[in-house]
Amino acid sequence: MVEWSFIEDMLAHLGFPNHFIEMVMTCITTPAYSMIINGNPTPLILPKRGLRQGDPLSSLLFTICMEYGTRILQQVTSIPGFKFHPRCKALRLNNLWFADDMLLFCSGDIDSIAMMISGLKLFSETTGLQISAEKSEIYLAGMSTLEREMIAKISGFRIGKLPFTYLGVPMDTKKITPKECEVLTDKMCKRIKLWSSRNLSYSGRLQLVNSILISICTYWTQIFILPKTVISRINSMCQHFLWHGVYDSSKHGNIAWDNLCIPKKQGGLNIRNLWLWNKAAIGKQIWSICQKKDNLWVKWVHALPSTHYSIKSVYIQLRPNGISVPWSNPVWCRFSVPKHRFIIWLTMRRRLFTKDRLLNFNLVDDTTCVLCKTDIETHDHLFFNCCYSAVILKQVMQWLGCNFQTRSLQHLLQKGWNIKGNTLKKLTVLVAIAATVYAIWKIRNNIIWRHKDATTATKMIYHIKWIVKNRMLQLCNDNYRHIEWLKAL
Numbered sequence: 001m002v003e004w005s006f007i008e009d010m011l012a013h014l015g016f017p018n019h020f021i022e023m024v025m026t027c028i029t030t031p032a033y034s035m036i037i038n039g040n041p042t043p044l045i046l047p048k049r050g051l052r053q054g055d056p057l058s059s060l061l062f063t064i065c066m067e068y069g070t071r072i073l074q075q076v077t078s079i080p081g082f083k084f085h086p087r088c089k090a091l092r093l094n095n096l097w098f099a100d101d102m103l104l105f106c107s108g109d110i111d112s113i114a115m116m117i118s119g120l121k122l123f124s125e126t127t128g129l130q131i132s133a134e135k136s137e138i139y140l141a142g143m144s145t146l147e148r149e150m151i152a153k154i155s156g157f158r159i160g161k162l163p164f165t166y167l168g169v170p171m172d173t174k175k176i177t178p179k180e181c182e183v184l185t186d187k188m189c190k191r192i193k194l195w196s197s198r199n200l201s202y203s204g205r206l207q208l209v210n211s212i213l214i215s216i217c218t219y220w221t222q223i224f225i226l227p228k229t230v231i232s233r234i235n236s237m238c239q240h241f242l243w244h245g246v247y248d249s250s251k252h253g254n255i256a257w258d259n260l261c262i263p264k265k266q267g268g269l270n271i272r273n274l275w276l277w278n279k280a281a282i283g284k285q286i287w288s289i290c291q292k293k294d295n296l297w298v299k300w301v302h303a304l305p306s307t308h309y310s311i312k313s314v315y316i317q318l319r320p321n322g323i324s325v326p327w328s329n330p331v332w333c334r335f336s337v338p339k340h341r342f343i344i345w346l347t348m349r350r351r352l353f354t355k356d357r358l359l360n361f362n363l364v365d366d367t368t369c370v371l372c373k374t375d376i377e378t379h380d381h382l383f384f385n386c387c388y389s390a391v392i393l394k395q396v397m398q399w400l401g402c403n404f405q406t407r408s409l410q411h412l413l414q415k416g417w418n419i420k421g422n423t424l425k426k427l428t429v430l431v432a433i434a435a436t437v438y439a440i441w442k443i444r445n446n447i448i449w450r451h452k453d454a455t456t457a458t459k460m461i462y463h464i465k466w467i468v469k470n471r472m473l474q475l476c477n478d479n480y481r482h483i484e485w486l487k488a489l
């Protein structure tokens with residue numbers, strides 16, 4: 001509980017105008033409380049001190065208390081006989097505050113510790129704020145047991161062991177160990193467990209990997225160089241979640257994780273490569289240090305094109321340069337349904353588990369395409385050459401006014417991407433190709449895994465047209481050029 005008189009005095013000493021102080025004091029001294037006992041309100045209780053919890057003013061006034069605390073502790077350093085912690089001497093540092101978390105540093109001799117404690121006592125007595133002995137610990141290094149016991153006795157604090165947690169991360173004098181990173185990996189596991197019961201598509205899970213799982217690690221990567229085993233563990237959890245919806249699985253993913261971290265232009269998914277990101281993020285810290293010191297690093301920093309360090313641009317520079325794939329733009333067309341996009345991406349990478357691939361793993365012995373029951377099921381066959389798929393693709397394209405002569409699915413995507421003069425038509429064609437590939441993959445799976453009959457081509461075409469038109473009308477308003485063309489479909 002903060003004493004009102006303390007706040008009033010502090011505001012006056014900090015030079016706030018009288019009128020302002022009166023207004024603040026009115027705000028904090030006028031609330032009255034009443035409690036409900038056995039259903040009846042008690043008479044009003046008028047408090048004599050303290051700030052209301054949740055009051056937007058409270059946190060600002062609390063900062064004033066902290067300011068007072070810092071000033072007292074700075075005063076302590078000028079008492080004759082006070083010794084700084086050897087590592088903090090140059091900066092004359094003996095305290096760090098963040099909200100109500102406080103770190104104090106001093107030399108391990110009893111006199112200096114006693115001076116710090118008396119500073120804290122003065123702070124408590126003046127402000128009315130108590131230091132919680134339960135939540136406080138004292139960390140000692142290079143001392144005898146006798147000395148340690150004495151210090152524990154005079155300070156009233158427990159002797160703690162490193163690492164301790166400050167602002168959510170473990171603090172230690174040594175390099176962070178995989179064990180200390182368990183807090184981080186456990187946090188990610190918990191999130192994944194929460195999601196595993198949901199029936200999410202690949203693209204839904206990819207969204208969660210990028211927006212939640214990777215960002216949980218970002219804070220840590222800016223503070224520590226994470227051990228390689230930890231990064232591997234994180235990657236493996238993200239990978240299992242992406243492909244199988246769980247954090248741990250005996251099954252493999254469709255594509256190696258490193259290949260998913262490359263840019264979409266090069267055929268990847270642009271998932272953040274944590275190892276390189278970690279390097280780039282720690283580089284920022286080195287950069288900040290170097291700005292203040294004249295050494296070799298400074299010359300290196302001046303060689304960089306800008307005076308500003310961006311983790312992202314350094315990360316992009318660190319990433320190995322790959323070869324672009326010609327199909328990335330049409331595949332990642334932002335109008336396509338996300339789950340369709342993901343399947344057509346896997347198709348272009350030839351990483352769906354088609355029967356020819358399953359044969360390589362000795363998982364099947366019959367490789368016949370279930371749609372035409374004649375040829376071997378490969379990616380090229382299933383999504384382009386199969387007579388069943390070919391009819392569907394051709395009719396869907398004709399519906400959109402396209403009579404392409406094409407050699408492959410990739411060629412078809414390119415033709416669609418190259419449509420000029422009618423952007424809406426170009427986008428609709430790309431949305432339709434992705435929707436068709438998805439529908440073929442889905443019906444193929446239903447026949448194999450659920451023993452359903454093949455839907456007739458006519459029904460499939462009707463279904464695809466319906467999805468495409470609805471998707472486009474949802475995303476385009478009447479201001480789009482050629483909207484009438486779309487509506488007339």
Ligand SMILES: [Zn+2]
Pocket residue numbers: 369370371372373374375381382385386387388
């Ligand atoms: Zn076939």
